[in-house]
Structure formats: C-alpha cells, structure tokens
Amino acid sequence: xxxxxxxxxxxxxxxxxxxxxxxxxxxxxxxxxxxxxxxxxxxxxxxxxxxxxxxxxxxxxxxxxxxxxxxxxxxxxxxxxxxxxxxxxxxxxxxxxxxxxxxxxxxxxxxxxxxxxxxxxxxxxxxxxxxxxxxxxxxxxxxxxxxxxxxxxxxxxxxxxxxxxxxxxxxxxxxxxxxxxxxxxxxxxxxxxxxxxxxxxxxxxxxxxxxxxxxxxxxxxxxxxxxxxxxxxxxxxxxxxxxxxxxxxxxxxxxxxxxxxxxxxxxxxxxxxxxxxxxxxxxxxxxxxxxxxxxxxxxxxxxxxxxxxxxxxxxxxxxxxxxxxxxxxxxxxxxxxxxxxxxxxxxxxxxxxxxxxxxxxxxxxxxxxxxxxxxxxxxxxxxxxxxxxxxxxxxxxxxxxxxxxx
Amino acid sequence: xxxxxxxxxxxxxxxxxxxxxxxxxxxxxxxxxxxxxxxxxxxxxxxxxxxxxxxxxxxxxxxxxxx
Numbered sequence: 331x332x333x334x335x336x337x338x339x340x341x342x343x344x345x346x347x348x349x350x351x352x353x354x355x356x357x358x359x360x361x362x363x364x365x366x367x368x369x370x371x372x373x374x375x376x377x378x379x380x381x382x383x384x385x386x387x388x389x390x391x392x393x394x395x396x397x398x399x400x401x402x403x404x405x406x407x408x409x410x411x412x413x414x415x416x417x418x419x420x421x422x423x424x425x426x427x428x429x430x431x432x433x434x435x436x437x438x439x440x441x442x443x444x445x446x447x448x449x450x451x452x453x454x455x456x457x458x459x460x461x462x463x464x465x466x467x468x469x470x471x472x473x474x475x476x477x478x479x480x481x482x483x484x485x486x487x488x489x490x491x492x493x494x495x496x497x498x499x500x501x502x503x504x505x506x507x508x509x510x511x512x513x514x515x516x517x518x519x520x521x522x523x524x525x526x527x528x529x530x531x532x533x534x535x536x537x538x539x540x541x542x543x544x545x546x547x548x549x550x551x552x553x554x555x556x557x558x559x560x561x562x563x564x565x566x567x568x569x570x571x572x573x574x575x576x577x578x579x580x581x582x583x584x585x586x587x588x589x590x591x592x593x594x595x596x597x598x599x600x601x602x603x604x605x606x607x608x609x610x611x612x613x614x615x616x617x618x619x620x621x622x623x624x625x626x627x628x629x630x631x632x633x634x635x636x637x638x639x640x641x642x643x644x645x646x647x648x649x650x651x652x653x654x655x656x657x658x659x660x661x662x663x664x665x666x667x668x669x670x671x672x673x674x675x676x677x678x679x680x681x682x683x684x685x686x687x688x689x690x691x692x693x694x695x696x697x698x699x700x701x702x703x704x705x706x707x708x709x710x711x712x713x714x715x716x717x718x719x720x721x722x723x724x725x726x727x728x729x730x731x732x733x734x735x736x
Numbered sequence: 737x738x739x740x741x742x743x744x745x746x747x748x749x750x751x752x753x754x755x756x757x758x759x760x761x762x763x764x765x766x767x768x769x770x771x772x773x774x775x776x777x778x779x780x781x782x783x784x785x786x787x788x789x790x791x792x793x794x795x796x797x798x799x800x801x802x803x
Contacts, residue, residue, distance in 0.1 A: 339762055345753040351750055353743075358778035369789035378762050379781035396769075399778055403785070421745040 335381070342375050343475045349434055353483030354423035361423040366410050367435045370442060373407030376400050377473065377653060384468035392466050398623070401450070405630050408446040411439035412638035417649030419698055420656020429657055429669065430493070436650050437488030439642035445483055447634035448522070454627030457534060459602070459610035465621040467535030471518050471581065475538045476528025482521030488494070490517060496650060497725040500688070501669065502676030511567035519560045522594065526601050545607030555600030562593035574684035576691070583640045591635050648691040655695030658710070659703035666706075670714045676728070678722035685725065690733035757784070 349371045354357050361369075384397045410416070417435045424431040456466060489513065498505030527538060536542040544552075566589035573582055602610050615623040654673075658666050677688050694706055715723050761784050768777035 335762065336759075339758050340755055343751060343758050346758070347747065347751040347754045351747055358799065360792055360799050363792070365789060365792035365796050368792040369785070372788045375761075376759060376781065378758065379765060379778075382762065382765045382769055382777070382781075386766070388769065388772070388774070392774055396774060397780060400781065403782060407785070576749070721757040 333365045334474055338381075338473045338477070340379060341474065344379065346371065346375065349438070353432060354421050358421050360418075362418040362424060362435070363431070364415055364418045364435070366416040367418065367438070368414055370407050370411040370416065370439065373403050375443075376407070380404070381468045381470065381473065384466055389461075394619075394623075395612065397465065401627070401630075404446065405450065405634070408442050408634050409638050410512045411442055412641040412645070414641075414645050416642070417645055417652075420653045420659075420695070422656075422660050425657070427492045428665070429661065430536060431553050431653065431657060433653060436646050436692075437492055438484060440639055440646055441484035443634045443639040443642050443705070445480055445525065447591075447631040448525065448594050448598075450627045450631030450634065451594065452526065452529060452631075452633065453533060454624040454629075454631060455598060455602070455610075456624070457620040457627065457716050458612040458617075458624030460620050461613045461616050466533035469535045469537060470530050471537045472528050472531030472533070472535075474528075476525050476532055478527025479521050479523070479528050483518065484526060485577070487514070487517055487521060490514060492650070496575065496647075500651070500654065500676060501672040502679065503672070506571050508568070511571055512564060512637065513569040515560075515564040519563050520599075522597055523557075526597060530601060530605060534641070542605055544604045547607040548609060550602045551609075552600045552604035555596050557610070559597035559600060561595045562589060562596060566590055566593065574681055574687075576644070576651075576687040577681070577684035580640070584636065587654065591632065594635070646697055647687075651688060652695035655692055655707060656699060656703065661697060661706045662691035663710075666710050669713060670710045671717070672717065674711070674714050674726060675722070678718065678725050682725075682729070685729040686732045689726065689729040691693065693730070693733055 350363060350368065351715070352363075355360055366488060379400045380397065383393055383400060386393070388396070416439050418433075426432050455464075492509060495514070497506045504510075525544075530536075531538045531542050534542060566586065569589060570586060573586070578586070612621055612624075612734070658669055658673075660671065677685050679690075680688065696707055699707065715726060718726070762779065764780050765777050768774075768780060
C-alpha cells in the first residue's frame with residue numbers, strides 16, 4: 331500500500347488539531363470556536379470521503395451518486411462560513427504575542443470559500459471538457475502536493491493580509507503600498523500554482539512531477555494564459571489599493587471578486603491546456619451528464635467565490651475590529667492608550683464611509699465586552715479623543731453619531 | 737496562549753488522537769464502500785463531522801444559557 335494516504339490524512343489531522351485545539355481552555359470554547367466555524371473546519375476532511383469514493387471498485391452510477399452527496403457537504407460547509415456568526419468573541423489567552431491572537435476564524439472563512447470555489451470550478455470544468463462521461467481518478471500524492479497550496483492560500487496569505495495589511499491599516503501604519511500589493515498578488519499566484527497542479531494530479535490519478543508533465547503542443551498559449559492570470563491577480567491587488575476595506579460598496583466587492591475569479595479561471599484553463607496538450611471545449615452533445623454536473627459544480631464554485639466570500643470578508647472585517655477592542659482592553663494602560671491613539675488617528679484620517687464602518691465595528695466590540703473591560707475601554711477612548719485635534723475629534727464624533735443612530 | 741512544553745505535549749497528544757480517529761474513519765469508509773455498502777459508507781462519512789458540529793451547537797447553547 332502507498333504511503334500517500336497515510337501522509338495525506340496526517341496532514342489533514344494536523345490542520346484539524348491546530349484549528350480546533352482549545353488553546354484558551356474548554357470553559358469558553360464555543361465563544362472563540364463557534365459552531366459554524368467548527369463545522370466549517372470539521373467538514374473539510376470530506377476530502378477523504380471523496381478520495382475513497384473515487385478509488386473504490388464501484389459502478390459509475392454508484393460513484394456519481396456518492397460523489398455528489400460528498401460534494402453537497404463539501405460545498406455547504408464552505409457556504410455557511412459566510413454567515414455572520416462564524417467569527418467568535420474576544421476571549422483572553424489566545425495571544426501568540428502581545429496584541430496578536432491566534433484567531434483562525436478571522437481569516438479562514440474567506441480563504442476556504444476561495445479554495446473550495448476554485449476546486450469546484452476546476453472539477454466542474456474537467457467534467458464538462460470530457461468527450462464522454464467518466465469520473466476523476468483520485469491520487470493521494472496529488473493531494474499531498476495540493477495541501478501545500480491550501481496552506482499557502484488560506485493561513486499564509488490570510489496572515490499576510492491580516493498582519494501586514496489590515497492591522498497596519500487600522501493603526502495607520504501603511505499596508506497600502508504598491509510593493510505590498512505586488513507581494514500579495516505573487517503569493518496568491520504561487521499558492522494557486524501549487525494548489526492547481528496538486529489537484530490536477532489528484533483528480534487525474536497521477537503522481538506530481540512524475541506522471542504529469544507539461545506537453546509541448548500548446549505550451550505557448552498555455553504560458554500566455556498563465557502569465558495573464560498572474561497579471562489579473564496583480565491588477566486586482568492594485569485595484570484593491572483604491573478601496574477602503576470595510577466600506578466598499580457591493581459593486582466594488584463584486585468587481586474585486588470578479589478579478590479574482592477571472593485570474594483563477596485563466597490559470598485553470600492555462601493549466602489544463604499545458605498538461606493536456608490541447609484546447610479543451612465542453613461536449614454537451616456527447617457528454618450531457620458530465621456537462622450538466624460540471625456546470626452545476628462551476629456555478630456552485632462561483633457562488634462561493636462571489637456572494638458567499640463577499641459576505642465572509644465583511645464579517646471578518648467587523649470581527650477583527652471587535653476582537654481588537656477586547657485585546658486592547660486587556661493591555662497595560664500605557665500600551666492600550668498608545669495603540670488606541672494610533673487607531674483613532676487612522677480612523678479620523680480615513681474617508682467618511684470607512685470611518686463610520688470602523689467606528690460601528692468598534693462600538694459593536696465595546697458592547698460585547700464585560701462591564702469592567704468596557705469601562706476601561708470607554709475611559710481610554712475618552713482620554714485619547716480629548717488629546718486629538720478638534721477637527722479629528724469632531725470627525726470621530728460625527729462617525730459615532732452616524733454609527734449609532736444612522 | 738502559553739507555548740510551554742506542556743502546551744506542545746498536549747497538542748501532540750491531540751494530534752495523535754485526531755490522526756487515529758481520521759485513520760479509523762478512512763479505513764471504515766473504505767471497507768464499507770469496497771463491500772458495496774454504499775449507504776453505510778456515506779453514513780460513516782457524514783457521522784463524524786455531523787457529530788462534532790452537533791456537539792459544538794449543544795455546548796454553544798449551554799454556554800449562552802449560563803450567561
């Protein structure tokens with residue numbers, strides 16, 4: 331027996347353990363690991379079920395039914411991560427460093443929506459492009475490689491976004507420079523290269539770097555598509571610099587996700603062309619079942635990347651500020667006031683819509699704290715506001731009025 | 737979060753337990769599906785995540801009620 335499933339299941343177990351470990355104890359466990367988050371994490375190993383189905387000696391009919399059943403859970407567990415109760419409350423004891431808690435619920439939902447949306451889109455296209463109906467053949471070695479793509483995109487890309495982007499913007503320390511945008515776009519592109527090559531091997535039953543190598547026939551076109559994907563992802567990052575996180579209109583959020591989807595699609599098609607050696611087109615006449623199932627999977631994938639991810643990102647933003655307020659409340663007074671000063675200064679300097687969005691999330695965070703912490707924070711806020719220049723103070727007061735009374 | 741030796745040891749133990757559960761889950765599903773027991777295989781596949789999620793929901797409700 332191959333070692334690949336043992337390794338693959340070991341990797342999945344590692345993620346499960348880290349994500350669900352009760353680092354701040356069991357008493358308030360569901361406050362920092364809400365059921366929606368837990369469910370989103372624990373349904374991820376349905377990968378194992380899908381792998382078992384695709385390798386089992388079953389009829390095509392039985393495999394199809396079971397695969398669709400497995401994919402329902404696979405999709406639904408990503409979709410509910412877009413709901414607003416996915417992110418938990420502030421709970422002390424999760425700090426890795428002062429002011430830096432281990433909160434996967436603040437980065438996982440958007441990442442999972444994107445990764446699962448990409449997998450479903452890719453799988454759907456594979457089914458649609460076949461001249462006759464057949465199902466993929468699973469390779470655990472492909473999954474073992476794809477796992478590192480998942481790690482690059484969900485925790486690594488998510489933490490970069492959180493620590494070098496969102497956190498710095500909240501504190502007025504930058505996070506919007508071109509260099510950072512290029513770095514983020516490149517990191518995502520590298521993660522996608524690994525993820526897609528891994529899953530292409532996984533669903534074709536091949537061993538990466540051994541069985542599945544680029545074919546020369548259409549390589550120039552494939553390379554153009556892959557480079558185009560990189561440029562689209564970079565373009566998206568540059569477009570995002572113009573937006574105010576948390577205060578984007580729905581139209582701006584949709585455009586942002588469409589950039590992401592277009593880049594992903596270009597990369598998927600470029601990869602398929604590169605590794606198949608021919609242009610792929612759908613075959614609805616000769617493969618109606620594959621076309622129909624593939625189309626449903628593509629639509630399901632797009633639903634995760636577009637509406638669901640938009641909702642998840644908005645919730646992540648509000649929850650990040652909410653939890654930051656709790657963290658500030660537990661800091662020593664001098665540090666708390668210093669950080670509060672930077673946060674309020676950045677809020678006052680932000681455009682009005684963004685200011686109101688941040689103030690509203692801050693008020694939400696304050697309301698969820700226990701009385702002692704809330705009093706500490708209200709005192710710090712009052713002291714910091716008194717120190718601000720009158721113009722900034724007035725801007726913040728207006729934003730508070732707007733956030734509280736609309 | 738204290739990253740002491742004790743925490744690392746607990747994490748390692750938790751990982752061994754989780755790994756064991758998932759290996760058993762995989763072996764169980766494989767045996768059932770290879771045996772042609774499709775409903776049994778699917779039931780086992782969904783039982784683990786559904787049970788964990790349900791336990792989380794119960795714990796969540798209890799903690800809400802106790803406030």
